[in-house]
Amino acid sequence: MLHWLAMSASYLSRRMNHIDTSQIRRMFDLAAKLDSPINLSIGQPHFDTPDSVVEAARKALREKKTAYSQTQGILPLRERLSQKFQEVNGFSASAENILVTSGVASVLQLLYLTTVDPDDEVLLVEPSFLIYRGLSSFFGARMRTIPEDFSASDLENLKFDRLKLILFSSPSNPTGRILSEDQVRALGNLADRTGALLCSDEIYEIFDYDGKFKSAAAIYPNAVTMMGFSKSYSMTGMRLAAVSGPEALIRAMTTLQQYTIVCAPTPNQWAGIAALDTDMTDYVADYRKRRDFMVNELKDHYRFGPPDGAFYLFAEVPEDALKFVQRGIDEHQLLVVPGSIFTDRGNWIRISYAANDETLERGVKALRAMAGA
Amino acid sequence: MLHWLAMSASYLSRRMNHIDTSQIRRMFDLAAKLDSPINLSIGQPHFDTPDSVVEAARKALREKKTAYSQTQGILPLRERLSQKFQEVNGFSASAENILVTSGVASVLQLLYLTTVDPDDEVLLVEPSFLIYRGLSSFFGARMRTIPEDFSASDLENLKFDRLKLILFSSPSNPTGRILSEDQVRALGNLADRTGALLCSDEIYEIFDYDGKFKSAAAIYPNAVTMMGFSKSYSMTGMRLAAVSGPEALIRAMTTLQQYTIVCAPTPNQWAGIAALDTDMTDYVADYRKRRDFMVNELKDHYRFGPPDGAFYLFAEVPEDALKFVQRGIDEHQLLVVPGSIFTDRGNWIRISYAANDETLERGVKALRAMAGA
16 A cells, blocks of 8 residues: 555646645645634635525426536526626627636636647736636646736736736735726737737626726627626535637637536526526625725725725735734634735735624734734 | 637647547537437436435525535535445445546546646547547547457557556446456556556446446456446436545545536535435336347347447447438438547447437337348
């Protein structure tokens, strides 16, 4: 047995040397040992999936809609998405040009596999969602970054050899920032200049507290729109997302999906239609209150960028981020995410306010104490 | 717009040149035009998902078990799988060493990504499931094959440079053959000799009509077992499968899953437990009758290998397979799958008997007519 374990790594691909989740795993291991944690590390809404969504999935199951769907996704969902993109997001995407898949992570997987060869360049707006960084490294891409407060002129002098993807989330995970229309337009110009794809991860689109969000495809029509159900409708475990964009890309991703997940879970595709028909206004208003509470309680103690949306603050801390996080656990049972998984620059933590009132109040108290207030 | 379409392929990865689904797509397009097709091309059971499975998913949904699960899958399902592997399949796999994922296609995706570098070798027992061939080509592996009726001595003289995977399905899609214990043992010896992983796709395990099936891991303990719920419980659209094998591999696949599908659909994981508790004996007995009917009706007209399991016959045809398939559509509205997507050797068709009595009777009549009977 020792023999086997010792030789076991020999069959792993070289790619596996470029993926490391030990920081996150260590955090989870530590968290599991706490008896009354203040958990501000969560990346999903703290409210339940709306009944309308759950009941639609239950109905599909009762009707035994449990077989493979078309690879591309059921037509009624793609038609409903086409309508939503037009009415809510202000851009056109036909049902034929939308692919339904199993979460935005699956979109990203398909995106990298269909476009990125080793040594191709990927430009990330940073700080950036950890999966962008992970996949760039895993697939041997050269990762380039620009800070999220870039201006149009910052992009003009950038030189690239083989830029394939320009990738960002807005509202941002981890910072909550919503890129301005000028910024998105500048990224679109860069895409045109380089032949790269502009890829907009809009999974947090409804968590837009000050009316700043506009879909990238409404500004730059060739944008790749990555739309997720997970956060908006608190259905992270139902694994449903969609992507629209240039025809050749959607066709390539659909072809590849026959070899990866085959199709998104069928009953949940029916639930997706119900989700798009569900009014989430009250949920978003509740999260706006949470955002306001956190900002007011913490703004005199921490520096953070504009908390426009999503449900995160990205706060600068006065010491090494991992040390700060460790101290939070040791002294307060406080769980936040170290910023080092989102950026190499500076010392930051991601504070999630997807939590109930009591947790937020305890969290604020701990964070203020840690800042020396 | 024309400008965009013309230049659109420039962003696609080189990998995309090595994937081609046009044959299958053309078949589906032709099939969609038939008004009363005899469909013997289906790769999933024709019976409904058992109520017990559907009700378990519905219960999980009602209880709002709709958030992310652990990446590796919910512990109760992994524990139940561990018990099943011991009691039904005769090998040991701890719950810690089982990964739950979104269909066997997802297992294969993770397997190739975690193990296969460009120019590594992959040995397929042929004819082989089309996804093995597709992924081998897509990831730049050198594909080697051995015919499924190989003997142990056939393997002894094979030379490899960098063999990473030995991959087969038994019962086989597309042939229905179940490999003998001697054959599996010989493949295990080859794995030991080369350092490759022996990967056994057991998605058709319950469709074993003559009691010939034995899990590879019960013969060769280091085997990678790929277990699927889709076919056994007719839940192809619920996207659920599991994999066990060497610890370092399962750990690597679990790490990567954080970047691909994150987790299998959570409500369906609960349904998986109910599936494993569901007695499928009657369903299998029904499929055995279908197998016997097809074999008796066709054996004097077509040559095919031992139809041990799954729900396919792989029959030799007296002309080019694509021409035969086209003639079936034109003359009889008959749909079967051309063997050319499973093997480069000879002219074959895959006949599925996952269909109702009337379809099978019409199918037999058409096939006999086409053989000139």
